[in-house]
Amino acid sequence: MTQIAPQPRIKLSKLRDIGWSRWDPIGLLDPEDPAGRWDDKANLSFADEYDSYLISAASQLRRGTPRDEVVAFLVGIET
Template structure:
């Protein structure tokens, strides 16, 4: 019997890099400001804001969920759960996150 090796875990810091640079649906990081990264000291109080969503998305992908299903999950989180409403950029940003997480 052939054993399938488990996929390596994605580091939380890598998920945060992806989520904060490509997604940030609430717009907490101002890319124009000097403290424009999640791991900058000024931002550490909210660095974990998206962790549960990004971990869930990565877990779904690791279990073989279809790309579009995970994209829809992130769009629903943003538009419904976070109450951000319909936004033309929600899907493209979710797709970018899923593609980047899939590539890690």
């Protein structure tokens, strides 16, 4: 019997590093610092909201959802 290896866990800090550097759907990050930092004290108050979007997008990709659909999900949050 072939065993299926479990998928690696999503590392939230890595997901935040990627997501926050490329995506700010509701314009909360400092425009003078476009890369933003999820671990800046000023950003922690809304980190959980962004985390929920990023975790959902990553989970969709892991389940095999086409990339275009995941992009549409993220764009939908922005609009």
